[in-house]
Amino acid sequence: xxxxxxxxxxxxxxxxxxxxxxxxxxxxxxxxxxxxxxxxxxxxxxxxxxxxxxxxxxxxxxxxxxxxxxxxxxxxxxxxxxxxxxxxxxxxxxxxxxxxxxxxxxxxxxxxxxxxxxxxxxxxxxxxxxxxxxxxxxxxxxxxxxxxxxxxxxxxxxxxxxxxxxxxxxxxxxxxxxxxxxxxxxxxxxxxxxxxxxxxxxxxxxxxxxxxxxxxxxxxxxxxxxxxxxxxxxxxxxxxxxxxxxxxxxxxxxxxxxxxxxxxxxxxxxxxxxxxxxxxxxxxxxxxxx
Ligand code: HEM
Numbered sequence: 001x002x003x004x005x006x007x008x009x010x011x012x013x014x015x016x017x018x019x020x021x022x023x024x025x026x027x028x029x030x031x032x033x034x035x036x037x038x039x040x041x042x043x044x045x046x047x048x049x050x051x052x053x054x055x056x057x058x059x060x061x062x063x064x065x066x067x068x069x070x071x072x073x074x075x076x077x078x079x080x081x082x083x084x085x086x087x088x089x090x091x092x093x094x095x096x097x098x099x100x101x102x103x104x105x106x107x108x109x110x111x112x113x114x115x116x117x118x119x120x121x122x123x124x125x126x127x128x129x130x131x132x133x134x135x136x137x138x139x140x141x142x143x144x145x146x147x148x149x150x151x152x153x154x155x156x157x158x159x160x161x162x163x164x165x166x167x168x169x170x171x172x173x174x175x176x177x178x179x180x181x182x183x184x185x186x187x188x189x190x191x192x193x194x195x196x197x198x199x200x201x202x203x204x205x206x207x208x209x210x211x212x213x214x215x216x217x218x219x220x221x222x223x224x225x226x227x228x229x230x231x232x233x234x235x236x237x238x239x240x241x242x243x244x245x246x247x248x249x250x251x252x253x254x255x256x257x258x259x260x261x262x263x264x265x266x267x268x269x270x271x272x273x274x275x276x277x278x279x280x281x282x283x284x285x286x287x288x289x290x
Pocket of ligand 1: 219
């Protein structure tokens, strides 16, 4: 069983040309296995979540009914990225699993939309959002350790409530970022192999071996994304995560959900009446983090 497809170059060199397409099914099956294992664990084995108590009732009383979570710009980015990713996945993989059609033009157009939206997101996240909110911090790591020991039955204190994003979401973001950036960088070079409106075709830009490795990386990141996106959609649809999904549509989550899962000290949010927002400025805690 070979994970790559090989060819012989005009110079007699054995070069990879792309991944073996059965890996598509490996990713789809891995996604479904994850659903089954996770849903079974939650239904029959998981204990109710326990957190350290956080903050005083005084702080809780200052939390508004609707807690702002994603700005309109961040939500637009998310949905444009989602639409382009689904278009990329379907145009790339349907022809490989027995539904042939002329996919390349749709694919590079969706790829260009994704590239521009990711460049926009990098600038937006770096200069207009709380950049560090999506990266694991010391408390996340300490709590991951505590949660693992508690899972193993050891007497550890419960973890703190989450900041804006739980560790799992931060790790997911890092994984999708690695796969997405690999696809964008290789995809932009691969556009030299086909006819686009951006630059003249030049299939001689790299050696056969370099092109081969690029197609392999593009394919591996692509099949990785199948499983990652399946897991993302699964969590988005799970009943206990629906308040988070709704916040990506409407921009806010309810005060009750915020107080149940989030620590006002790690993700500070104040009532607009007492905060600088009422004077037209966004307070620190209300700054959007994507
Ligand atoms: C969800 C993201 C993406 C997935 C799943 C994906 C998947 C794929 C796959 C499986 C192929 C076939 C590769 C092969 O034959 O070895 C391909 C080709 C290609 N992709 Fe992507 N891709 C994605 C994103 C992008 C992006 C962002 C761009 C452009 C910026 C892009 C541009 C291209 C181009 C130009 C080809 C070449 C077609 C050819 O040489 O015939 N892709 N993609």
